[in-house]
Amino acid sequence: MRMNFPQTRAVLLPALTVAACLMAWHWLVKLSGTDLFPTPLEVARGILELGERGLLAKYITASLFRVTWGFFLAVAVGVPLGLALGWFRSAYQALNPVIQILRPISPIAWIPVAILWFGIDDTAPVFLIFLASVFPITVSTTAAVQNMQLVYLRAARNFGIRGPQLFRRVILPAALPQIITGVRIALGIAWLVVVAAEMIAVNSGLGYLIIDARNAGKRYDLVVAGMVMIGLIGLVLDLLIRRLETFDEVRWGYGQR
Amino acid sequence: MDNAESLIFVQGCWKSFPGKTRDEPVHVLEQVNLEVREGEFVCIVGPSGCGKSTLLNIIGGFLRESRGAVRVAGAAVEAPDPRRIFVFQENGVFPWLTVEENVGFGLMSRPASERAERVEHYVRMVGLTGFEKSYPRELSGGMRQRVEIARALAADAEVLYMDEPFGALDFLTRLKMRADLIRIWQAEKKTVLFVTHDIEEAVQLADRVVVMSRRPATVQETVTVDLPRPRDLDAPGYLAARDRIFAIMGMDVHGGGAGGDPL
Ligand SMILES: Nc1ncnc2c1ncn2[C@@H]1O[C@H](COP(=O)(O)OP(=O)(O)OP(=O)(O)O)[C@@H](O)[C@H]1O
Ligand SMILES: [Mg+2]
Numbered sequence: 250m251r252m253n254f255p256q257t258r259a260v261l262l263p264a265l266t267v268a269a270c271l272m273a274w275h276w277l278v279k280l281s282g283t284d285l286f287p288t289p290l291e292v293a294r295g296i297l298e299l300g301e302r303g304l305l306a307k308y309i310t311a312s313l314f315r316v317t318w319g320f321f322l323a324v325a326v327g328v329p330l331g332l333a334l335g336w337f338r339s340a341y342q343a344l345n346p347v348i349q350i351l352r353p354i355s356p357i358a359w360i361p362v363a364i365l366w367f368g369i370d371d372t373a374p375v376f377l378i379f380l381a382s383v384f385p386i387t388v389s390t391t392a393a394v395q396n397m398q399l400v401y402l403r404a405a406r407n408f409g410i411r412g413p414q415l416f417r418r419v420i421l422p423a424a425l426p427q428i429i430t431g432v433r434i435a436l437g438i439a440w441l442v443v444v445a446a447e448m449i450a451v452n453s454g455l456g457y458l459i460i461d462a463r464n465a466g467k468r469y470d471l472v473v474a475g476m477v478m479i480g481l482i483g484l485v486l487d488l489l490i491r492r493l494e495t496f497d498e499v500r501w502g503y504g505q506r
Numbered sequence: 507m508d509n510a511e512s513l514i515f516v517q518g519c520w521k522s523f524p525g526k527t528r529d530e531p532v533h534v535l536e537q538v539n540l541e542v543r544e545g546e547f548v549c550i551v552g553p554s555g556c557g558k559s560t561l562l563n564i565i566g567g568f569l570r571e572s573r574g575a576v577r578v579a580g581a582a583v584e585a586p587d588p589r590r591i592f593v594f595q596e597n598g599v600f601p602w603l604t605v606e607e608n609v610g611f612g613l614m615s616r617p618a619s620e621r622a623e624r625v626e627h628y629v630r631m632v633g634l635t636g637f638e639k640s641y642p643r644e645l646s647g648g649m650r651q652r653v654e655i656a657r658a659l660a661a662d663a664e665v666l667y668m669d670e671p672f673g674a675l676d677f678l679t680r681l682k683m684r685a686d687l688i689r690i691w692q693a694e695k696k697t698v699l700f701v702t703h704d705i706e707e708a709v710q711l712a713d714r715v716v717v718m719s720r721r722p723a724t725v726q727e728t729v730t731v732d733l734p735r736p737r738d739l740d741a742p743g744y745l746a747a748r749d750r751i752f753a754i755m756g757m758d759v760h761g762g763g764a765g766g767d768p769l
Contacts, residue, residue, distance in 0.1 A: 403568050404598040408612040408661065409588035422602040501601035501643045 287470040292477060295470035304458070309478065311453035312443050315371060319378025319446075320439040324432060327383045331390020331428070336420060341391070348387060356381040356442050364449060374446035374454075381442040382435035389431025393424035426502020429493045436490050440483045455479050511580060513665070513697055514542035514565060519574035521560055534560050536722035538574070547691055547698045549708035551751065552718030558701045559595055559669050561723075565699065566592045566667045578665075588612065590665035591658040595673070595701075599642050599653045605629065606638040608653050612661030628656040631686055633679070647674045655683065659690060665697045672707070684711060688735055705755070709748045710737055717754045727754050 271289045278288045287295065299305040334341045334348075356377045363373040397420065405419040447456025455475045462471035494503060521535035534557040542548045550558050563569040564576055567586040576583045578590065586592070591612070599608050606625050613621040629635055632652035642650050651674045658666060672680045688711065691698055702708050708715045712731055719726045731747045738744060 400594050400596050400598040401600060403586070403592070404594065404600070404611075406568075407566070407586040407588065407590075407592050419600070422600070425602070497641055498602045501641065 285467065285469055287473055291470045292473045295468070295474035296478065299458075299471065299474060305478070308453055308455050308458050308475075309482065311451075311457075312447065312455045312479075313482070315374045315446065315454065316378055316439050316443050318371075318375045320382050320436055322375070322379045323383035323386055323435060323439070326379075327386030327431075327435070328390050328428060331387045331431075332394055332416065332420065332424070334387065335391040335394025335397075335424070336416075345391075348384065352384040352388070357445050360445070360449060369449055369451065371451065373449050374443070374451060377446040377449075378439045378442050382439040385435040385438060386428075386431050389434070390424060390428050393427035393431075394420055396427075397423045422498060426494075426499040429490075429499060433487070433490045433493070436486055437483065440479070440486060444479065455482075511577070512541035513544040513546075513579055514540065514699065515575070515577045516540040516561075516565065517575045519561070519564065519576055520572045521557070521564060521569070522572050533722040535564075535571075536724050538718075538724055540716060540725060542697060542699055544697055545695050547688075547711060547713050548700065548716060549712035549714075550699070550701045550716045550718060551703060551705055551708045551755070552723060553720050553755070554703060556718050556721050557723040558703075558718060561718075562592075562667050562669050562699065562701050566590065568592070588661070589663055590667060591661050591663035593654055593658045593666065593668040593671045595669040597642075597647070597650050597654060599650050599657070601642045604639050604641055605634055605645070605653050608642070609656045609660050611657055624660045624662075628660040631659070632656045632683070648676065648679065651675060652679075652683070662694075663696070665699070668698065668700045670701055670703065672702075680707075685736070687711070692735070705748060705751050706739075709744060709751065710739070715747070715751055717751055729754070 275288050275290070278286055296305065299308075334344060359377055359380055360373075363376050367373040367376055401419055401423050405415060410418055443454065444456035444459060447454040448460055451457055455478055459472050459475040462468040462475065493499070517539050519535055519538040519540075520533075522531040522533045525532045538561060540561075550561065552558050560569065564571050565578065565583065567583045578587075592598075600611065603611065606629060609628055610621050610625045613624060616624075625638075629638055632655055634649060634652060634656070637645065637649070642653065645653070651671065655668075655671055658668075672683050675683060684707065687698070690696065698711075700708075700711060705715075709731055715729045715731060717726045717729065718724070729747055729750050731743075733741060733743045733747075
């Protein structure tokens with residue numbers, strides 16, 4: 250079979266891969282004879298069941314709500330902070346060591362502290378998601394400004410552009426492609442962390458679903474259903490944020506391919 | 507002649523860069539003297555890597571000299587100035603702006619109608635009509651260079667510092683751009699300091715051609731080209747000036763290149 254239509258191929262190839270993975274999953278479960286781990290079909294039934302009980306939409310909304318807040322807070326803090334760190338050398342010297350010390354501390358390690366500070370309402374998971382995503386955004390924005398081509402800066406200064414204008418008209422647009430890459434990675438991490446964040450005693454969300462289904466009756470079909478939903482929504486989020494890379498103002502920053 | 511200081515005044519300029527090892531700096535410029543009067547068109551030629559861009563960047567206010575005096579319009583050069591626009595050897599067109607946004611970049615303080623008019627005029631002059639809405643990544647290297655030239659001309663600066671601005675252009679476009687530049691220079695009484703490695707180009711354009719030596723570079727000699735424009739490329743004066751520069755740079759055009767270092 251020859252596939253001359255790139256559009257068709259872009260859908261067909263991944264569909265085939267997914268189908269093959271599902272087949273392998275199904276047969277591995279069957280061959281092993283386990284009655285604890287679900288087959289794909291049982292997981293699909295689990296998802297349907299959650300949908301009928303109204304839990305699916307509720308949990309997805311709850312998780313997306315926390316990720317949205319944590320992530321947008323991280324963008325709102327990380328981008329300006331990164332611009333400042335990349336531009337002002339003394340700010341970089343003063344703050345970079347602190348950032349590098351905080352950055353490797355896993356969000357999971359912060360859970361007790363988050364509970365201590367924020368209690369067990371929605372603030373704590375939002376804080377954890379914020380923590381997880383603010384560092385990649387800050388670091389990539391800083392690097393983007395530091396690696397900016399000198400000639401753009403010289404041209405701008407030649408035309409008398411200074412101060413806030415310089416940030417708005419030159420530094421930010423020059424750094425934007427790399428900032429978007431950082432933001433994209435950060436969104437992936439934010440979504441990744443949601444499960445851990447929802448281990449805090451909240452009572453909704455896909456992370457909660459996974460923990461709850463395991464604890465209350467070993468419903469592994471629902472555990473895997475939660476995992477599958479997290480994966481699918483992660484895919485959709487990445488597809489959405491990739492759109493940012495197609496804008497004319499930033500296309501120059503990515504390879505020609 | 508009055509004895510007021512020239513518009514661009516460089517005296518005893520030295521420049522070295524920190525080298526690979528700490529105590530061995532790279533000496534690039536050594537005791538460079540250069541004067542450009544207001545309204546003059548001066549070309550700088552010299553072997554590749556001798557320090558032409560470095561000198562121009564110092565005069566433009568992007569680099570500081572290590573030693574010496576560099577003054578423009580009577581004041582020591584501290585920083586770049588919008589009255590003196592630079593055309594960079596490495597393309598300085600902003601990739602996130604369209605052609606027309608790039609050309610209009612230096613005109614933000616002007617009324618929109620005047621800005622649009624000037625942009626249109628200079629886009630047409632450099633032959634990019636129809637590409638106003640294109641982004642630099644959609645253009646060829648030579649077209650990008652023309653965008654930068656249009657941006658510099660549109661800004662209506664008194665002085666133009668041009669670092670090999672026509673390097674990436676084909677022969678015919680280069681001839682047209684030279685003619686346009688001369689026309690603008692004559693009509694608008696600009697001062698132009700123009701770096702090129704093309705000796706023919708220098709002799710076609712300049713009132714004076716400053717020949718630099720190899721690194722560490724100094725001004726080897728200045729050749730005055732006192733010929734009417736447009737220049738006749740077969741005139742004896744033209745050929746004499748050209749051959750003189752070739753000879754200074756160590757190339758005998760008639761004798762087959764004996765004796766000198768290659769360029
Ligand atoms: N920032 C820098 N650090 C160290 N050395 C430098 C730096 N900039 C330039 N140089 C050195 O200075 C010398 C002159 O460079 P410059 O770019 O001025 O040459 P040029 O005459 O413009 O050459 P070309 O005709 O190839 O453009 C080169 O040998 C280069 O290695
Ligand atoms: Mg150069």
